[in-house]
């Protein structure tokens with residue numbers, strides 16, 4: 421097998437399933453923007469095919485997809501610099517996913533904790549798409565030969581599976597065609613927890629709106645949610661060690677650190693000894709300062725949906741210059757007759 425070096429390329433995505441929240445922002449979106457500033461090609465995706473693994477209202481899905489694109493741009497992604505796409509507009513994602521459905525093993529999928537959490541006790545009634553979700557995610561990444569994928573911690577297992585699929589494909593066909601992609605999970609914002617329960621991930625599907633800060637919340641709503649966030653009665657410690665066994669306190673400090681772009685130790689050096697009654701207003705001010713401009717810009721962009729649609733159409737065109745040859749070559753490797761590839 422010949423050694424291949426893969427050009428560094430970053431890919432990541434977010435589901436347009438409504439309620440883009442602070443966890444998505446700190447765990448993913450903000451880091452997408454950081455990668456854009458580096459000297460590397462960046463591709464960011466609204467993964468609408470993933471969203472429909474659970475039923476979506478069609479009108480809401482369209483609105484959420486455009487809103488997510490507006491969120492990407494408002495947070496600092498430049499459609500000239502990064503390729504911004506809607507997954508269903510680049511058909512090679514779904515085409516490669518089928519190939520990977522035939523590479524991945526049932527046992528691998530059954531071990532996925534997200535599958536177990538989302539399907540729960542009602543697995544027989546869950547969609548086949550929800551079960552196969554990680555194979556589509558592997559295709560999203562590998563159809564670009566992406567080498568780096570910035571994600572939140574909850575996606576670590578899916579990224580490991582992506583590597584397993586690449587390794588098995590390469591092994592089964594005696595090639596070194598797909599890279600073993602690196603998950604990039606770094607910083608204080610990779611696991612933002614619910615404001616109502618510090619042991620549960622902040623999530624779009626949490627029925628309590630008070631559990632999360634939405635990117636569409638205004639300054640008053642953000643401040644109110646932080647004021648009401650669950651805490652414990654003790655003062656903040658001066659060292660990170662003092663946050664062990666204090667999930668709510670740790671979460672609020674992590675959020676502060678991620679937004680202030682400081683380490684947890686730096687934050688605690690400043691706020692150690694303060695009561696939550698003093699810390700929460702500091703956190704609320706910081707959150708409003710960081711989020712309000714994004715919210716305002718998102719609302720402005722949503723007034724120009726035709727512009728958003730043009731950006732997505734152009735993104736799909738640019739993306740397909742990468743994905744079409746990779747899919748053609750994949751088909752060639754696995755023995756499908758077609759136009760000769762690369």
Ligand code: AQP
Nearest residue numbers: 434435443444447448571572610611612622623624625
């Ligand atoms: N709480 C979080 N902290 C840090 N990162 C997070 N991400 C999600 N929640 C947090 C990261 O955001 C990116 C996109 O997530 P997604 O929308 O594709 O999927 P998700 O993980 O299913 O988001 P939710 O909110 O948790 O949705 P539901 O409620 O439907 O399960 C990913 O990089 C993810 O790590």
